[in-house]
């Protein structure tokens with residue numbers, strides 16, 4: 001198996017790792033309920049995307065449904 005001829009210096013390793021960083025997830029506003037949602041995703045608070053309801057909003061399902 002091929003092996004590296006020489007070890008990389010810690011500076012070279014650090015330079016490579018300057019690109020390893022977390023990015024904050026992008027957030028946009030829902031045009032219907034103005035809640036924060038991910039762009040190009042269904043709004044989790046009202047279930048709407050592109051002017052149409054695709055899923056039931058999260059507040060209406062679950063929670064009290066288990067107690068009944």
Ligand SMILES: [Zn+2]
Nearest residue numbers: 030033043046
């Ligand atoms: Zn919404």
